[in-house]
Amino acid sequence: MTFFSLEFSILISAFFIIYWIFKKYYKIQNILVLLFSYLVYTLINPYFALILLIYTFFIHYFALLIFTREKKYILFISIISVILNLCFFKYFSDIKDSLNIVFNYLGFDFLNIDIIFPIGISFYTFNSITYLVSVYKKHKVESFINLAIYLSFFPTLLLGPIMKSEFFFNQIFKKRKFGNIDLIFVLLLFGIFKKVFLANYLEIYSKGILDDPQNYSFLELLSAIYAYALQIYCDFSGYIDLVSAFALMLGFSIPINFNMPYLATNLKDFWSRWHISLSNFIKEYIYIPLGGNKKGILRTYLNIIIAFCLSGIWHGNTINFLIWGLLHSFGVIFNHISLFKLKKFPFIARFVTFHFVCFTWIFFYYPNLEDSFEYLKICYKNFFLLPDYETFYVLIVFSILFIIYPSFRNYQKNCTRILEATPLILKPIIIAFLLLLIFTFIPNEIPNFIYSSF
Incomplete structure (x- = not known):
């Protein structure tokens, strides 16, 4: 079930x-x-x-x-x-x-x-x-x-x-009130849309390429890892939207777990936006007990490496997950020691951060180091190989999404306000229509949530 x-x-x-x-x-x-x-x-x-x-x-x-x-x-x-x-x-x-x-x-x-x-x-x-x-x-x-x-x-x-x-x-221990009905419907709609529609189609596209990289050009491989980066976000955040709605139906609230993570302008910012509850847990129960940043610069960097390595090992016991954690720890440390900051150039900072995160997702996706290096080797080998026209359209869509992504900052609040302003008699019709639209065009099967294996 x-x-x-x-x-x-x-x-x-x-x-x-x-x-x-x-x-x-x-x-x-x-x-x-x-x-x-x-x-x-x-x-x-x-x-x-x-x-x-x-x-x-x-x-x-x-x-x-x-x-x-x-x-x-x-x-x-x-x-x-x-x-x-x-x-x-x-x-x-x-x-x-x-x-x-x-x-x-x-x-x-x-x-x-x-x-x-x-x-x-x-x-x-x-x-x-x-x-x-x-x-x-x-x-x-x-x-x-x-x-x-x-x-x-x-x-x-x-x-x-x-x-x-x-x-x-x-x-x-408190009496509960049933409220936030419009927010509940918005969360349910976005949760279903992200998981059963967006994440599914993104998986179909990325999996076909990433599972057989030898036959694809660099641009196709790049578009596939973009798709996987969006898939894992839609998959997990879609689940969080769904269960947040369930909790509100019970009169409870649960912690925020995502806050537009691909808006991050550096890796520290990324981890304050991605899987926030895990980041806070690691900080409070691992990083700070190890000494945090209170015992000198070198000890601080060592604590960062330990925290991220443990995060990687939690996701899986393969060398790939350890490398994934190490890469993020090195990225956070580099942000600490770097003299050149990109804060004055937020678009470039976001572009660089997003591509670093996408690069590390390679080690998250593949089960072993050999497959990860094979992907990188094929990227180099097929760099000048021309892709089909469909790939250019896909990359254009991803580029447009990246550019307009900041405009979605308050999408949840805005959608809730729109639903609040909608006449009561029209609400069930609109919600039913949107659900019908989603379930009409979804793929036949709904795969398990990616994080269910962690």
Whole structure:
């Protein structure tokens, strides 16, 4: 079951009706959210729901230990245990063969363990770390039920954004009002449009070229990596728009995760706009505890490299993801030490930053270093190879989009205002027409979200 299936649409519609029947009783609403979140997760895979339930028990136990003992080493052991749990599930497929060899050697050859990576485990792991740190700092522990609601909250369960425990618990104990209806519809429309329409067609175009680069010219390869850069943005930000709408339907808000990232004029600016919740998590729970920028220039640069390398390894355990993280760390450091700043030339700064990000996406897309270098080698080899006319049209479209992109800064607010000003009788007609238009022209299949594998 996916968020775009008919079954989920019927299920969530029924849930919202029941949920708002109890609008005067937020405690009952909380229980309904918990039950529905586990229902959604169970329908995806019952095994995932069981893992989450067991995990929640352990986090609650760790929190009680931290609360009663107030020892920093208990917090440290708890966080290490949580991270090791994530690593076990995330990288089990890579160590499975080695484990089988050990089992065979010990005479346990009858054991053939196969463990599936639970979708969303990275995000509820990060959420739990913010909770454990909060318990240690503020000396306040939540009930098991409240913790279970937080870790299983279905809008953020599968792909985030990472939501700090204080941010969530500040909302859970309040009566909720159903509002922002126009904003909800705008977020739903943009979420569906970005994912099922834009991201799908961009994937069809980029995948055909990037998976077989030998047969394409430099300009075609360039246009494909542009398409992939837009695809990964539309894919992930489309999901965030969708779940932000779900959260608003419940009377909750979730953290902003994207803020026009390709408007960035340097890499530091880019990471303040792209996957904001992850950037903030890395800064607060990795970079600053390492010393941040308080222990000298060299230590600052080392901390930046460590933070970005860990970010890269989180995305995957291949050398490519490590290189991706390293390249971004070097870019941020270069921005620190560079005497020549492009702030006076914002268009050029944005152009350079965007192309650096596109270059690093090469290592994000390909599964191994050999394929990444093969792409770069083919770019050089086929530099003077003439593409077909269609590629020139595609590049012209991308160029126009890059130029007019700044004008979309307030597109969400502007669209919401337009919908607010639309007569009530016309709103359902317009929304239905737009949805019909999107679903009429989408490809036959809707692929999984790119970040579901992280």
